[in-house]
Amino acid sequence: MDATTPEPAGPAAVDPVDRVLANAQSHSGVRLFGAAQALQDDATATGADTDGEQWDRQERAALRRVGGLSTELQDVTEVEYRQLRLENVVLVGVHPQGATEDAENSLRELAALAETAGAVVLDGLLQRRPHPDPATYVGRGKAQELRDTVAALGADTVIADTELAPSQRRALEDVVKVKVIDRTTVILDIFSQHAKSREGKAQVELAQLEYLLPRLRGWGDSMSRQAGGQVGAGGAGMGSRGPGETKIELDRRRIRTRMAQLRRHIKEFGPARESKRAERKRHSIPSVAIAGYTNAGKSSLLNRLTSAGVLVENALFATLDATVRRSEAADGRVYTLTDTVGFVRNLPHQLVEAFRSTLEEVADADVIVHVVDAAHPDPAAQLATVRDVIGDVGGRDIRELVVFNKADLVDDNTRLVLRGLEPAALFVSSRTGEGIDALRTAIERALPLPAVEITALVPYDRGDLVSAVHESGMLLTERHEPGGTLLHAHVGRHLAAQLAPYAISPDQAAQPRRD
Structure with missing residues (x-):
């Protein structure tokens, strides 16, 4: 990594600025950043047969952004297709000594966020300094250098890889002379689109x-509603003395x-x-929540397990609304699978609070399938981020199954490293179907048993109870007797109460059959 020429010694000249993102000539900017990319290559991001028709994708693509579009409409087709000009952005971040790799991954993830929001990333800069400058975030000298970079590249916007204080954003805007936003703004923009x-x-x-x-x-006096006083004293006179x-x-x-x-x-x-x-x-229907980092493949996994047809897209935060689908275990038990919103590092606390009602699906689940992108350069950070958010919504004590998705994109050496990170994890590929059967088996084993074990002789005219045991209970034995159907099963408390009038002791059930 080449460093720019350092500034003269001074408070702002703590460390040089490192450029970490190559200039992008097209909308594929994020994919030029090497192994630490936040999005998949187009060649490996194709949908599987289990993804269904994906009608929602066409609706989402109705608002298209195109590069090089003039701000003046040239003909009516631009109105018809509702095209918007792509925003050209420059990224900037600050990191302390020794955190370079983590800062680079974070900036590449910010580039993927910007692309998902509809922008072209032109360049990215990182500055090493102990703490962000309280005035201009990157220090006044580096802010001047950032202004020159923005002017040379023709950028419209600067995006900071953190949440800026209002005073920092205003001060940095005054220096670089273009719009300045932060990571939180980009995430909120993606959420509003999706x-x-x-x-x-x-x-x-x-x-x-x-x-x-x-x-x-x-923005000055035009914002004021406090005019008043005498006209000769500089006031606006009668009619202007408002509340x-x-x-x-x-x-x-x-x-x-x-x-x-x-x-x-x-x-x-x-x-x-x-x-x-x-x-x-x-x-007594158990629930399984599919949680994980954004773009880890949660929706694809739900489609592979249940043929749900949920929208799948190679973008961050493609899924915002929880989707619940019914599934059935090999022993006949019914359970639900819930696809939830993905998480990301430095997820804005406003979103965590606003989506708390949706995240309750995770907190109330019996099992959490924690999906991790096996091809991501920093899976440990993904695991920690997701577990932190799960803990925030009260799901830390729930049974967890760690699943490394996109296993078709990693080699054997990477699998060994991931195995060392989570020895009990499963490797699956929602694209090829690898490991899906093993995942189903693991989910079924993790499902909690119904609360009540009961033996009952159910009359033949109460076939509805027998059907309910098959659907929501765990049937151990079933035998047809002259007086009805003899069942031995684990069932929920509600169903156990309905079966109570027909309950018999295990000794009675063990007596020989008399025709």
Whole structure:
């Protein structure tokens, strides 16, 4: 890695800036960054037969971004296809001594986030310094260098690889003379593009407003609603003495009002989800949550296990809405599989709070299938990030199955390294089907047994109870007797109460049959 020429000695000249991203000539910028890429190559990202028709992909692609499009419409086709010009961005990050590799991976992940949001990454810069500059994030001298880079490349936006304080963003904008945003803004933008359900849209809007509220800024006297006083003394005179509320205060009040409305709306979605969850618990139907890092292949895995037809896309945060599908174990037990939103390092706390109702599917699961991208350069960081978020929503004590997906993209040496990281993990490929049967078996073994063991002689006119045992219980033995069907099974408490009138002791069940 080549370093730029260091500045003269001074407070801002702690360490040189390292450029880590090659200049991109096309929309494929993220894929030029070597082994630490955050997205798959197009050659290995093709969907499998189990992914279904993927109609949602066409709807999502209806708003297309194209490179080199003029800001002035040339003909009506540009309106018809709703094309938008790709935003050209430069990335910037700060890291302490000894954290170079982690900072590079984080910046490459930010590049993938920017591409998913609809941008072209032109360049990326990293500065080694103990702490970010409290004024301009990268130090004033490096901010000047960043301004020159932005001007030379013709970039529209600078993206910082952290969450900037409002004062840092304003100060850096004043130096580089283009828009400055941070990692949180990019993630929120992706979520706003991909949210589909009413609840998902409400959750994203709430997170955006929580982020925006402390970052409102005024733009001079035109924002004021506090004019007054005598005309001769510089005031605006009669008709201008308002309630004494500035425009920015008015905006804050409106945002807080809207946030309160959104919280009420999100709360209203809760009873429906709770009733479905309670119904599954009442019938003792175990639930399995598929959790993991974004773009690890969770939706592809759900499609492979259940033929769910959930949207699969080689992009970060392609899935935002939880999807629940029914599956059946080899012994006849029914359980549910839930596809959840992916996680990412430095996931904005606003999103964790806003999506807490969705993440409850993970916290209330009986088993968590933790999906890890086997081809990712830093799987240990993926594991730690996901486990931190699972712990935040109260799922730390739930049974976990670690699954390394995309096993078809790694060699035997990498598998040995991953095996050392998680000795009990399974290797699967949702693309080729490798290891899927072993995963199904592991899930079925991890499912909790129903709470009550019962032996019952069920009359033949109560075939509904026998069917319920087959569907939601774990049947151990079944025998047809003159008085009915003799069952020995593990069942839930609700079904056990229905079977109680027909329960018999094991000694009675062991007596020889009399025709």
